[in-house]
Amino acid sequence: MVSWPTVPRFLHRELIQIAVLALVAVAAFFVTRAVAANNRGMTLRDAAEWYRRGQQQLAQGRVDEAIASFRRATVKNRGYRVYTLALARALMRKGDAAAATAALLALRETDPEDAEVNLELARLAVARHDRADALRYYHNALYAPWAPEAAEARRRVRVELVKFLLAQNETSRAVSELIALSSDLPDETAAHVEVGRLLLQASDARHAADQFARALRIDPHDADALAGAGEAAFRLGDYQAARSFLRTVPAGRAEIDELREIASLVLSRDPLGNRVAGGERRRRLEADLAHARERLRDCLAPSAPQEAAALQQESEDFAAQLETPAGRDAETIDAGVDLIDRIERAVAIRCSPAPMDRALLIIARRHGSDER
Amino acid sequence: MSAPLPPAQQIRLRENQLFLVVTIVVGVLAGLSAVLFSVAIEQTSHRFFGIAPSPARLLLVPPLVSIATGILLATVFPDVRGSGVPQTEAAYHLAGGVIPSRVPFGKFVTGVLCIGSGHSMGREGPSVQIGAGLASTIGRWLRLPPRRVRDLVPVGAAGALAAAFNTPVAAVLFALEEIIGDMNASLIGSTVVASVAAVIVERSILGNEPLFHVPTYHLVHPAELLAYAVLGVLGGVVSLIFCKGLLALRAAFQKLPKRTKVFQPAFGGVIIGLTLVYVPAVMGVGYEYVDQALNGGLVLQTMALLAVVKLGATIVSYSSGNAGGIFAPSLYIGAMAGGVVGTVVHRVAPFPTGDPGAYALVGMGTLFAGIIRAPMTSVFMIFEITQDYQILVPLMVANLLSFVISKRFQPTPVYHALLHQDHIHLPSPGAQAPAGKTARHVMHADVRFIPPEISVGAAWEIARAHDAPAYLVGTQARLAGTITRNRLAEAAEHGDPAAPVTSLLERVAAHAHPDHPLDVVFERFAESGGVLPIVSRTEATRVEGVVTLDAIMRFVDRRATGTTAGSVAGRPAS
Numbered sequence: 001m002v003s004w005p006t007v008p009r010f011l012h013r014e015l016i017q018i019a020v021l022a023l024v025a026v027a028a029f030f031v032t033r034a035v036a037a038n039n040r041g042m043t044l045r046d047a048a049e050w051y052r053r054g055q056q057q058l059a060q061g062r063v064d065e066a067i068a069s070f071r072r073a074t075v076k077n078r079g080y081r082v083y084t085l086a087l088a089r090a091l092m093r094k095g096d097a098a099a100a101t102a103a104l105l106a107l108r109e110t111d112p113e114d115a116e117v118n119l120e121l122a123r124l125a126v127a128r129h130d131r132a133d134a135l136r137y138y139h140n141a142l143y144a145p146w147a148p149e150a151a152e153a154r155r156r157v158r159v160e161l162v163k164f165l166l167a168q169n170e171t172s173r174a175v176s177e178l179i180a181l182s183s184d185l186p187d188e189t190a191a192h193v194e195v196g197r198l199l200l201q202a203s204d205a206r207h208a209a210d211q212f213a214r215a216l217r218i219d220p221h222d223a224d225a226l227a228g229a230g231e232a233a234f235r236l237g238d239y240q241a242a243r244s245f246l247r248t249v250p251a252g253r254a255e256i257d258e259l260r261e262i263a264s265l266v267l268s269r270d271p272l273g274n275r276v277a278g279g280e281r282r283r284r285l286e287a288d289l290a291h292a293r294e295r296l297r298d299c300l301a302p303s304a305p306q307e308a309a310a311l312q313q314e315s316e317d318f319a320a321q322l323e324t325p326a327g328r329d330a331e332t333i334d335a336g337v338d339l340i341d342r343i344e345r346a347v348a349i350r351c352s353p354a355p356m357d358r359a360l361l362i363i364a365r366r367h368g369s370d371e372r
Numbered sequence: 373m374s375a376p377l378p379p380a381q382q383i384r385l386r387e388n389q390l391f392l393v394v395t396i397v398v399g400v401l402a403g404l405s406a407v408l409f410s411v412a413i414e415q416t417s418h419r420f421f422g423i424a425p426s427p428a429r430l431l432l433v434p435p436l437v438s439i440a441t442g443i444l445l446a447t448v449f450p451d452v453r454g455s456g457v458p459q460t461e462a463a464y465h466l467a468g469g470v471i472p473s474r475v476p477f478g479k480f481v482t483g484v485l486c487i488g489s490g491h492s493m494g495r496e497g498p499s500v501q502i503g504a505g506l507a508s509t510i511g512r513w514l515r516l517p518p519r520r521v522r523d524l525v526p527v528g529a530a531g532a533l534a535a536a537f538n539t540p541v542a543a544v545l546f547a548l549e550e551i552i553g554d555m556n557a558s559l560i561g562s563t564v565v566a567s568v569a570a571v572i573v574e575r576s577i578l579g580n581e582p583l584f585h586v587p588t589y590h591l592v593h594p595a596e597l598l599a600y601a602v603l604g605v606l607g608g609v610v611s612l613i614f615c616k617g618l619l620a621l622r623a624a625f626q627k628l629p630k631r632t633k634v635f636q637p638a639f640g641g642v643i644i645g646l647t648l649v650y651v652p653a654v655m656g657v658g659y660e661y662v663d664q665a666l667n668g669g670l671v672l673q674t675m676a677l678l679a680v681v682k683l684g685a686t687i688v689s690y691s692s693g694n695a696g697g698i699f700a701p702s703l704y705i706g707a708m709a710g711g712v713v714g715t716v717v718h719r720v721a722p723f724p725t726g727d728p729g730a731y732a733l734v735g736m737g738t739l740f741a742g743i744i745r746a747p748m749t750s751v752f753m754i755f756e757i758t759q760d761y762q763i764l765v766p767l768m769v770a771n772l773l774s775f776v777i778s779k780r781f782q783p784t785p786v787y788h789a790l791l792h793q794d795h796i797h798l799p800s801p802g803a804q805a806p807a808g809k810t811a812r813h814v815m816h817a818d819v820r821f822i823p824p825e826i827s828v829g830a831a832w833e834i835a836r837a838h839d840a841p842a843y844l845v846g847t848q849a850r851l852a853g854t855i856t857r858n859r860l861a862e863a864a865e866h867g868d869p870a871a872p873v874t875s876l877l878e879r880v881a882a883h884a885h886p887d888h889p890l891d892v893v894f895e896r897f898a899e900s901g902g903v904l905p906i907v908s909r910t911e912a913t914r915v916e917g918v919v920t921l922d923a924i925m926r927f928v929d930r931r932a933t934g935t936t937a938g939s940v941a942g943r944p945a946s
Contacts, residue, residue, distance in 0.1 A: 014514050018393055021510065025400045029573065032404045032411075036577045039411040046423050071669050075660045078585055099668055102727070106587050106667070 047077035054086060063094045074103075079110055081117065088120055097124050115144035119157055126164055134164060155181060155191070162198050171202045178202060182211060189215045189222045196228045205235035223249050227256050230263075237366065239263045258355055265359035271333050272367045285336045286322060288363075289315060291356055292343040299351040300343075311343050337364055391520055395527050395562045396569050398510055402503030402531030403570025407577055409480055409499055410536065416488025417656055430490070430648040430655075437489035438641030438694065441482050445693060446634035449478030454690060455494075455697040456483075456501025458787040458796075460529055461551055465798050466910045469508055469522030476505030482695035490648055490655045491640070492685035496536045497697020503532025503570075504551075523559055526551040530563040531570035538574060538583055540567040542753035549746045550787070553798075583659065583757045586666045589730035590762035596725055597769055599717040603710055603731055604738055604770035608777025610709055611742025614683055614702070615778070615786045621691035623793060633693065640692025647685050654682045657700045665707040665732040666758075672715040675732075679708035698786070702743040703736045710735015733763055734770045742774035745785040795912035799887060811893045812886040814927040815906045815917030819844060822873060824852045828860065829869030835860050840920060841902025845877055850913045853877030856901050885909045886916055893919055 054069030070087035084107045091100035122137035138161040146154045165174035185191045196211035212229035230245030246260035271285040301308035341364030420433045463471045483498035507528025511521035526547040534543035547563045686701035714731025737754040822845045846852035882900040897904045906917040
């Protein structure tokens with residue numbers, strides 16, 4: 001049997017006292033926690049108030065004051081992305097890209113997949129012409145987890161990325177992004193039109209035509225969709241369709257009016273067009289040649305007299321040839337189109353081409369004048 | 373099967389186990405007190421000032437609240453002025469760890485009012501005193517042995533500091549380096565336990581957030597170390613200005629009549645109120661602005677202004693007798709000074725440099741090392757606050773320089789110097805020789821004084837009756853000074869014998885304390901002119917004995933013949 005040593009009395013008393021102390025500590029813990037929670041609430045309310053003030057100051061153009069207010073909000077509610085983002089945007093507005101980047105990077109440390117933070121960082125990278133960083137942050141933003149209701153915001157990010165790529169002349173990457181984007185579009189005319197326009201900028205007229213067609217299925221009378229479809233058809237060489245679409249677009253948009261005119265001229269002035277009778281072919285060729293000779297005289301002769309004289313002589317010889325029975329031959333017509341193409345090219349170098357000039361160049365290209 | 377421990381060892385083992393439990397409880401309570409203190413300051417400040425205070429509030433709140441705290445500090449809680457760290461050290465070294473129970477309560481109330489009303493002071497020093505006071509109170513309530521009560525003081529201090537800064541390692545180092553004054557102290561285990569317990573409690577309430585959020589900084593270019601060295605030198609100079617200014621202004625306040633003591637905090641409040649109207653950013657603890665400096669949110673001019681104004685405001689708040697610490701102000705001033713250096717370096721350096729925020733971070737540690745003079749604590753504190761390893765090397769370079777400069781031109785650390793102003797002298801680690809012979813063994817306890825109110829002629833008559841090379845003037849309770857026999861003779865025979873003897877007094881430059889070892893006593897005796905007063909550590913003007921050449925010879929005699937010290941006690945010394 002183990003016999004306990006004689007223990008001083010204070011040790012027994014201490015046990016009870018320690019139990020009391022422990023109870024006091026537990027009670028103090030809960031009291032302190034409650035007080036701290038209350039204090040936290042107060043601090044968060046202060047932060048919200050500073051944020052509100054910052055927004056007001058920003059709206060009034062007092063950017064420096066807004067930055068100070070946002071800073072106080074971020075200190076009082078650290079890590080709350082809304083305040084830090086507001087601070088970063090205010091700093092960007094002030095032109096303090098370094099401070100804005102620092103604020104965003106600090107936020108990104110806590111959540112590297114935050115789409116908005118990555119997007120703002122991408123914009124800052126664009127501003128400082130840092131292509132690699134811009135692409136990295138745009139992609140981080142795109143592939144961040146997005147809430148289902150934020151699909152539109154995500155599309156806007158991709159559109160922004162496409163515009164950046166187009167500005168960098170990276171058309172193939174832009175087209176890839178646009179194709180990805182087109183699979184995710186809502187049934188809204190404007191969305192399809194926007195993507196179609198970007199595809200046209202990226203020189204992908206075929207996919208652009210698809211987007212405009214989808215837009216027109218939703219709203220057949222949408223002017224922007226009709227214009228886009230007409231332009232896409234034009235670029236695809238379908239002048240019939242282009243003219244058809246463009247005719248329905250209300251007049252008043254200069255570039256559309258010009259396209260429409262060119263499309264009409266291509267269809268009406270092409271000597272090699274399908275189902276055109278022989279006489280008509282010759283008549284069209286004579287009219288086209290007359291226009292070309294006029295441009296030769298008015299535009300080319302003053303600036304390049306020798307070249308103009310040579311082409312003038314050649315056109316006179318060809319005009320004479322047209323008067324002969326051989327003038328109806330297909331080879332003569334081909335040779336005529338070829339001559340007109342060479343004149344128009346020489347003219348286009350020195351003078352801005354009129355719709356007719358552009359139409360004649362298109363006619364020549366359409367029938368493979370380069371190969372000839 | 374091992375044999376049972378002897379009863380004495382079992383009791384000791386059980387006592388150790390109980391002490392461990394008490395340590396944990398003390399750690400928890402100290403941590404809770406630090407959290408509550410911090411929260412109470414924020415709430416009070418919010419109540420007094422709101423979110424964007426008007427100039428009238430800024431002007432009036434500090435003096436009006438200081439009237440109330442002045443009354444409390446002068447009448448109810450006279451021992452809670454200032455930081456609390458020096459008082460805690462004094463309690464540990466000189467009072468056996470006894471801190472009256474009213475101290476933690478009084479410190480809490482007055483600290484909350486002073487800092488919450490805008491005084492430029494920190495909350496960590498008071499937290500240390502509150503934690504230590506709670507620990508001491510608990511120890512005495514538990515009727516622990518005196519040495520255990522004493523041991524609990526640094527334990528409570530470490531717990532409170534750990535929770536106040538969320539820096540458990542730095543808190544342990546601070547308790548060892550500053551409170552105990554011995555990095556090899558046997559209490560390291562207890563302080564670690566209390567520190568960990570306090571931090572667990574603090575994090576469970578406030579979350580595991582570092583005190584400041586700092587981007588990751590690193591040394592961008594090796595040449596940057598030169599810039600950090602410049603910052604270290606500047607930090608040392610600023611630390612000196614702070615310490616000298618604080619001590620000088622506090623001494624000036626102490627020279628004012630005693631009846632003004634109750635109004636002195638309010639006088640400080642008036643100055644602070646006026647300051648806050650123009651520079652509200654120096655209000656209270658000010659960590660919000662430190663955070664901004666660390667994150668590059670302040671421009672050069674603002675940081676320079678804040679560094680200067682905060683320095684002045686803290687000196688005024690502290691010197692006028694308000695309750696609050698100098699930890700936070702030193703970090704604040706350091707961050708601003710560092711930010712200034714960083715911005716300038718960033719603009720003019722021919723090599724790539726880090727952001728000004730990195731310099732602000734190092735500046736914090738630099739000022740802490742220069743003012744508080746706890747170099748290890750400063751390095752670990754900055755590391756723990758920021759949780760950033762990258763900055764350690766520049767931090768150590770700058771801290772070392774600041775520490776060396778501060779120590780060279782202000783040999784007495786500021787906490788000790790503050791205690792000296794209150795006539796309290798802490799033992800330095802080297803001065804303690806518990807096992808050897810001390811001044812107590814050689815001094816004469818029966819001291820004869822020349823009364824300070826008599827004339828030179830009367831003093832000379834006393835001197836002629838008692839041959840000695842020098843004499844003490846004053847009373848046992850209050851030593852006025854010393855005077856040499858030659859000077860007294862010269863004045864009596866060739867000067868004005870009717871002049872008061874105090875006109876001949878020499879400042880008591882050399883003195884020793886009863887626990888000083890003999891080598892220190894002999895060294896100081898050589899500087900003393902023939903009579904070395906032995907004064908109390910807790911009241912440096914109270915004479916406990918005197919060492920003369922005669923006393924030393926008698927001590928040597930005794931050692932040679934083997935007689936005891938008591939056999940010659942009672943001989944008049946001078």
